[in-house]
Amino acid sequence: xxxxxxxxxxxxxxxxxxxxxxxxxxxxxxxxxxxxxxxxxxxxxxxxxxxxxxxxxxxxxxxxxxxxxxxxxxxxxxxxxxxxxxxxxxxxxxxxxxxxxxxxxxxxxxxxxxxxxxxxxxxxxxxxxxxxxxxxxxxxxxxxxxxxxxxxxxxxxxxxxxxxxxxxxxxxxxxxxxxxxxxxxxxxxxxxxxxxxxxxxxxxxxxxxxxxxxxxxxxxxxxxxxxxxxxxxxxxxxxxxxxxxxxxxxxxxxxxxxxxxxxxxxxxxxxxxxxxxxxxxxxxxx
Numbered sequence: 137x138x139x140x141x142x143x144x145x146x147x148x149x150x151x152x153x154x155x156x157x158x159x160x161x162x163x164x165x166x167x168x169x170x171x172x173x174x175x176x177x178x179x180x181x182x183x184x185x186x187x188x189x190x191x192x193x194x195x196x197x198x199x200x201x202x203x204x205x206x207x208x209x210x211x212x213x214x215x216x217x218x219x220x221x222x223x224x225x226x227x228x229x230x231x232x233x234x235x236x237x238x239x240x241x242x243x244x245x246x247x248x249x250x251x252x253x254x255x256x257x258x259x260x261x262x263x264x265x266x267x268x269x270x271x272x273x274x275x276x277x278x279x280x281x282x283x284x285x286x287x288x289x290x291x292x293x294x295x296x297x298x299x300x301x302x303x304x305x306x307x308x309x310x311x312x313x314x315x316x317x318x319x320x321x322x323x324x325x326x327x328x329x330x331x332x333x334x335x336x337x338x339x340x341x342x343x344x345x346x347x348x349x350x351x352x353x354x355x356x357x358x359x360x361x362x363x364x365x366x367x368x369x370x371x372x373x374x375x376x377x378x379x380x381x382x383x384x385x386x387x388x389x390x391x392x393x394x395x396x397x398x399x400x401x402x403x404x405x406x407x408x409x410x411x412x413x414x415x416x417x418x419x420x421x422x
Contacts, residue, residue, distance in 0.1 A: 175380055175384075175415075177412075178405075178408070179384070179387045182391050182396075184396050185287040185394050187204050187283070187284060187285065187287045188291070189204070191283045191289075191291045191292070192280070192283045192284055194283070194291050194292065194294070195257075195279045195280050195283045195294075195295075207280070207284045208284050208285065208330070211284060212328070212329065212330055214254060215328040215329050217252045217254040218254045218278050220249050220250060220252070220253040220254070221249065221256060221278075222276050222277075223247075223249070224246045224247045224253055225244050225245075225255070225256065225305070226245040226246065227244050228274060229273065229274060230273055230274060231261060231271065232270060232271055232272075233269070233270055233271060233272055234270075236261055236272065236311050239309055240308060241306050241309055242259055243304050243306045244259075244276075244304060244305055244306075245303060245304050246303050246304060246305055247303075248303070254278070256277055256305075256307060257277070257278055257279040257280075257308075258277055258279055258295055258307055258308050259274055259275065259276050259307045259308070259309045260273075260276075260277055261273070261274055261310065261312065262274075262312055262313075262314060262317035262320055263313055263317060264315065264316070264317060265313045265315075272311065272317075273317045273320070274309075275320060276307065277324065279292045279295055281328060282327070286393040286394055286395055287395070288392065288393055288394025289393055289394065292310070293308065293310065295307070295308055314389050314393070315385070315388040315389055315392050316385035316386075316388055318385065319382060319385030322386060323386050323390060323395070323400075326397075352406055353402070353405055359409050359410060359413055360413060362413070363410050363411075363412075363413030363416070363417055364417060366410055366414040367418055371418075373415065373418050376411065376415050377415075379414075380412075380415065383404065386404065387408075390404070
């Protein structure tokens with residue numbers, strides 16, 4: 137069986153690895169739950185913090201007086217070009233941790249892409265704070281995406297990215313500590329599109345539910361229908377527990393980075409209600 141308990145206090149934090157800090161994580165995405173599973177009743181939202189305007193100005197001084205919402209809308213309209221730039225990079229998925237201190241930048245081969253492609257400005261080297269893992273996860277990103285969406289993220293160091301004479305690009309490498317590196321991809325994609333990607337832990341519900349997240353959250357029958365759908369697509373408490381862990385991991389990363397997008401939090405709230413309902417149905421069927 138599983139038990140629902142009050143939400144954990146929010147204590148997560150994202151840091152650049154070379155900064156002094158301590159990261160506490162209330163839930164571990166890597167935890168293997170026993171048969172007696174305990175989950176928070178709600179995924180607690182962090183206190184709202186506005187994105188520092190100076191963080192955006194540090195990336196692009198011309199945007200220093202532009203409202204943050206306008207910056208985000210403009211970036212959303214450029215998402216396809218930025219995705220094309222990311223896809224063009226022939227970047228390995230990981231790097232040995234020992235190489236980080238000797239690798240301030242990476243020169244990455246690029247595949248042929250359209251003329252409108254917008255190449256990334258940085259490469260994130262993601263890891264958990266207290267970990268013995270030998271490898272870090274490499275994620276190409278655009279500095280302006282992070283600066284305009286992540287209120288808790290320290291100011292990004294300037295990018296000295298450059299295109300080589302051959303088909304390559306040189307990007308600075310930023311070691312970044314977050315609670316759950318394995319769950320970063322769907323959240324990172326959301327920052328570009330501001331919608332849940334189909335492959336993310338937040339998108340198991342039928343697409344019709346996303347057209348009115350708040351309405352669905354307020355409808356008991358609709359939530360039950362979605363929970364039943366999830367039970368049929370992810371049968372067994374083990375599979376449902378994995379879904380819950382994945383959602384919680386995305387939540388922890390969002391808290392750590394200071395992402396306050398209402399659509400994201402509505403997606404998280406809906407996903408959490410649905411998974412708890414599914415686990416109730418699954419527990420009752422046993």
